[in-house]
Amino acid sequence: MVRAGLACRLTRVTSQRMPRDQRRAQLLSAAREVFVSQGYHSAAMDEIADRAGVSKPVLYQHFPGKLDLYVALLDDSSDVVIDAVRAALASTHDNKQRVAATMRAFYSYVANAEGAFRLVFESDLTNEPLVKERLDRVTTQCAALIAEVIEEDTQLPSIQSHLLAVSLVGMGQVSARFWLNSPGDIGQDEAAALVAGLAWRGIRGYPRADDTPTK
Numbered sequence: 001m002v003r004a005g006l007a008c009r010l011t012r013v014t015s016q017r018m019p020r021d022q023r024r025a026q027l028l029s030a031a032r033e034v035f036v037s038q039g040y041h042s043a044a045m046d047e048i049a050d051r052a053g054v055s056k057p058v059l060y061q062h063f064p065g066k067l068d069l070y071v072a073l074l075d076d077s078s079d080v081v082i083d084a085v086r087a088a089l090a091s092t093h094d095n096k097q098r099v100a101a102t103m104r105a106f107y108s109y110v111a112n113a114e115g116a117f118r119l120v121f122e123s124d125l126t127n128e129p130l131v132k133e134r135l136d137r138v139t140t141q142c143a144a145l146i147a148e149v150i151e152e153d154t155q156l157p158s159i160q161s162h163l164l165a166v167s168l169v170g171m172g173q174v175s176a177r178f179w180l181n182s183p184g185d186i187g188q189d190e191a192a193a194l195v196a197g198l199a200w201r202g203i204r205g206y207p208r209a210d211d212t213p214t215k
Contacts, residue, residue: 024062027052028076031069036115039124040070067130074123074134077116081109085142089149095208096200098149099168103196104189106172110180111188121173142169154206164206168199 018026030052034043045066049059063069088101110117120138125131147165151158172195179191186194 020062023054023058027054027059027062027069028073031073032077032114032116032119035070035073036118040066041124045069067128070119070125071130071134073116074119074131077120078134078138080116081105081120081138082141082145084109086145089145095149095153096204099200099203100193100196102146102168103172103192103199107176107179107188107192110173110176117173117177121177139166139169150203150206153208156206164203168203171195171199 027048031043031048034048034051043066045056045059048069049056052059059069063072084105085102088105089098091101092098110121120135123131123135126135143162143165145165146168147158147162150156150164151161154161156164175191175195179186179188
């Protein structure tokens, strides 16, 4: 009992000394596990604190309530997929390869073992304005990044470029989720390549504005 009590005190001291950013990351990691497995409504702050190995007061020092914690987690999870799409588009100037890289970004995000995509694409709290705002941000920012490339290369009007971009985002994230949950044996790379091929066959119908027609 003495050793157990000493261990608890040492744990509390160690917990108090953890840098704030590191503690926040630890809490978000624990929250991700609970929210992904149980959804927002069934998740409990007690369980999240236990999973993180901290007391509830420590958890509430960083996040005043469950919604605040969920929104912070959505922000972090959304940034991951948006940054992945940005990196994919910047990885090459070859548009066929850009399409392929973008589709791989969606498939990699969905296939991630942490399952964060379920928070972003399958949230059970879409009627909450703060949550809906975060979920919409993924589509709008990914589409804005893609639309910028389409408009620059094709000189299509902004509204048309944006519509095409939203369609590509939808194709990527919906097909990736279907692939993950389907009973087939298509590998991740093969699935992403198949969808990229379909997307490229469509988008290449809008030629680059600087292409010189061949006679």
